[in-house]
Amino acid sequence: MIKAGVVGGTGYSGVELLRLLAQHPQVELAAVTSRPEAGRPVSAAYPSLRGCVEVAFSHPDKAPLAQCDVVFFATPNGVAMGEARRLLDAGARIVDISADFRLKDVAEWERWYKMKHAAPELLAEAVYGLCEVNREKIRDARLVANPGCYPTTVQLGLLPLVEAAAVDLDHLIADAKSGVSGAGRKLEQSLLYAEASENFAAYGVTGHRHWPEIRQGLAQLAGREIGLVFTPHLVPMVRGIHATLYGRIVKELDFQALYEKRYAKEPFVDVMPAGSHPDTRSTRAANVCRIAVHRPAEQGERADTLVVLSVIDNLMKGASGQAVQNMNLMFGLPEATGLEQVAVVP
Amino acid sequence: MIKAGVVGGTGYSGVELLRLLAQHPQVELAAVTSRPEAGRPVSAAYPSLRGCVEVAFSHPDKAPLAQCDVVFFATPNGVAMGEARRLLDAGARIVDISADFRLKDVAEWERWYKMKHAAPELLAEAVYGLCEVNREKIRDARLVANPGCYPTTVQLGLLPLVEAAAVDLDHLIADAKSGVSGAGRKLEQSLLYAEASENFAAYGVTGHRHWPEIRQGLAQLAGREIGLVFTPHLVPMVRGIHATLYGRIVKELDFQALYEKRYAKEPFVDVMPAGSHPDTRSTRAANVCRIAVHRPAEQGERADTLVVLSVIDNLMKGASGQAVQNMNLMFGLPEATGLEQVAVVP
Amino acid sequence: MIKAGVVGGTGYSGVELLRLLAQHPQVELAAVTSRPEAGRPVSAAYPSLRGCVEVAFSHPDKAPLAQCDVVFFATPNGVAMGEARRLLDAGARIVDISADFRLKDVAEWERWYKMKHAAPELLAEAVYGLCEVNREKIRDARLVANPGCYPTTVQLGLLPLVEAAAVDLDHLIADAKSGVSGAGRKLEQSLLYAEASENFAAYGVTGHRHWPEIRQGLAQLAGREIGLVFTPHLVPMVRGIHATLYGRIVKELDFQALYEKRYAKEPFVDVMPAGSHPDTRSTRAANVCRIAVHRPAEQGERADTLVVLSVIDNLMKGASGQAVQNMNLMFGLPEATGLEQVAVVP
């Protein structure tokens, strides 16, 4: 049994992680920490876990995290980087669901996250946990930076095109739409029900923290700088991300075949039949990314633009599901262990 | 008083039109027709109209439509084209909220709408009712083709750029998102609450009827063919359209100033301050299109792409509000008569 | 023109009030105050008001409230009671949309609102602004306590029965359901989209501040103490209250006729035909209460229970619409002035 600790168990990626770990056959939940909730049963904060998670929140300073085999950080940005060194030194391995170790360039990280990085020396060691790209490195990693929700959706959607250099890499467009849980459990006005419901808007059009993360990932695949416009939008739903991706074709290929071949052995990427329109709910509560490739030829002969649709559940393949997938790789388990949940529809 | 008839008063653009006409100081509602509901009080079908609309539905064959000054068609496609000739001959003027008279090319109309056109001789006469483009022609029109909801949002959003030829007109992208009422009150599985709620997906990526309408409008403005990829999505909300528009800059301009100048005198187009993110709810139940222009420079020096955000209420500026605006123009009333409603927020 | 001031224009009843006042033909908006937003245009906080409300927020200490004819308080509880005396002395009249002057018994108010009342001497003077009960007193009132949203729905639903003493007054049950905007624009976790959406729960079952208000109102009508169980629930929607009211019949009457007669002359209470199920959306953005009376005889001969369904828009008849109705009465205007909006459906 893997002894697992969860730092920050009260947010949405935290409760989702607890849901998964409670059902994971090889995991023993050793500690769940929360500063404000210390001493309170986890299931009092989340009645959905009554009967499934029996532990109480412990104070982060008193929790036996150093004795864990793996520690998950489901915390706001800026927490994991302060704790990582101590835990690694004690022999624990880390999956950081926050953004602390995702960017390789410290200066860029500090510019986007508006704080000083507390452990820049770990950035080189940290492995970016997009399993479909870095599977082998993840197996041996001590510190995995779990990808962001938008970056997972966009990178998995564009990856075959970028690897094949089949589209204009200077002018990629990612028009992305996310459910509200993607913003976390923050007390912000724009996240109130009476603000977000019956409403749709873009946000952060001039700059969003996931932009440098996506660009770094795609540039690495391309072996060169890439140009990307990334436009996030808030959708009045709780879970789900839909990325609509546009690329100008520069190399004619059988794009459907390209995608099917690239993802043929991937347990958690589903290339749908040509002409499909994947809906976010088909991934709800499941660790899967579904992708469809379109070439809208009916829209006229001038349409040399490829349209790729990529959907995930932001809390699963976009956060906690992917974190468990990373853990499985790190501990030599079959990659799908504890991740066989079928999507919940309707 | 203008004697107005409404054909097809049971759908969503119908009830919205009745809401507006009931409050319009210069309109007398002479007839509302519905084949299945003939004889039933309109307010029995729509309790929201109790005390405001006192008439009963009449059978279309018996309603005094020919004696009306103006007849609105809030019908499924294919109805207005069969009735228009008779009503025009009788001296009535027509605002067709359906799609029957929107395309100039009969063959293209028949290909997209999959039926034979019943009045091709009227297509040349019909005036496309986008007031911001065709205001003068509308004043004298006998037959106005009220624009579709997506086409209104996209054309108003791109119009200044196309007129100025400031972006690559061969590669425009319109990523559009609509609330569910845009599909009308049809009994289709995908429109059920348990299907559309907590879900987000694209649809019609390979071809949507609003694509030729948008292309026709923009090509007319540009004086040349244009290339456009149009990707509609269904948003889990009732009202609202958000178009996210992308164009590659080919001519450097002060884009904010371009938009502000173009729409300075328009009563129903609101160019928001630079950096704004218009939300659909700010237009709810109001006849207005709000637009913001972004140049996402923080996303890197390669980003020579302009991003325009354009929002409307699909039942108002995208259907019945615009229909009343057209009527006002046709009958020499101040354009905003009966359209001063303030958006309903929250 | 009535010079109106609005204290606290940033919450939901505030923005709704501004929507109404902007369209009111006899009102001039003299001041809108907000401490944190002072100096900022109102329409910057609420883009829905762009082009309709041109003033900026002013600081409450500097706003010319004392020179207003009427001042509305759309503030959290506890603000109006501190300002009322000064404004009344200066000659302004007050409509308080908050709860400060709703209860006649100071001790009871202080127990439920958990603060000391700052102006207990005004409680006797304050007129409870339920127009259907206190119309004549409201005309002459200097200080009107605008009823709460639940109390309006429940009292209008039960009023004819209580006046007729037709049901067991010791065992009334009000099972009430409210949209999320009823809780205001507060930053509370339970009001976040990801908490309130796709969810339904009761709250405050052991005690809610609207219970003493309802009980006071009904007891006054009955001329005796009444017994009431009041169970509020949170509905995943923005606007709307639905009260399902149960009373054990003690006097056989034609209940449909009783209601129709009682409300025959009321401009804003709509008794629907027998067998109706009023839906909240039929009141959306309109100042109306719709009521249906049921005696579920098919549910068996033992069913001597009457079921009354009562719905309003909590921000309109439950808050700002009723506030304007009160203002109209206070200033001798036709009661429906500026309140003719038709409900927005869908």
Added chain:
Amino acid sequence: MIKAGVVGGTGYSGVELLRLLAQHPQVELAAVTSRPEAGRPVSAAYPSLRGCVEVAFSHPDKAPLAQCDVVFFATPNGVAMGEARRLLDAGARIVDISADFRLKDVAEWERWYKMKHAAPELLAEAVYGLCEVNREKIRDARLVANPGCYPTTVQLGLLPLVEAAAVDLDHLIADAKSGVSGAGRKLEQSLLYAEASENFAAYGVTGHRHWPEIRQGLAQLAGREIGLVFTPHLVPMVRGIHATLYGRIVKELDFQALYEKRYAKEPFVDVMPAGSHPDTRSTRAANVCRIAVHRPAEQGERADTLVVLSVIDNLMKGASGQAVQNMNLMFGLPEATGLEQVAVVP
């Protein structure tokens, strides 16, 4: 392995059942039938099942249902009663998720369901599958009538009170609220997104088919006729039922203890701590009923009314989850096999 057949796999209880059976360790899915979809892969109709359910729909006349160990009917009412005899004779056992075998009185069934019963001789044999009441009978049953969603919520909520005769059994009130999926995947106008969203209303107040089912169940427990007013409401959410139950106390007991004791050994009934407000989402996608008992003493000394809150996921404990629970009992498996899913929150 249990060979299972599913008749009617395209509705909501069907897809939920397939989700559960796909994860059930002791079940082999032998056939899923659908007349209109015959030949099409199940996962083409429900992409959420891609990779999890590999079979295609078969035509009901050709499917090997008679060779199954158990056949589930997830069909509209009226189908199972026509097929049951043949399957039972062939040795299959049946769990009918529809309503065909729920009422013992044929005349009453025919009155409420408005059709002639095709197999009245099986009504006596059919066991009502409320496991918490009929566990032992279910083990040996050939034909189980799976309870309705409202009846499950209401009966589990009232059961301890009725068994103890602690409240006035002539005047029970069940004010129930259901998400939209409870109505099935029917193409009805009231179930459209643009009708059901941002709206709340009661329906069927004068009579609902679940009323006789609840009354029959409670009367059996009480050993006498009972009086019940049942008021269903439609909530703008997909899943979840919340019943707010009212009973006049006639026998003073420690009600919290009564409930805790009654359900102490029940794996799928969770009596929450005193003062709790169970929310429907805490049961989402999980086979559990959560209950809280309130005595609203703060609402005044006259309040001798008990308020019980009972919530389930209508597709799980209210339909397919309970069906699997019944199957587990029928085949001697541990009752929770394949039903350990943790509720999905948020």
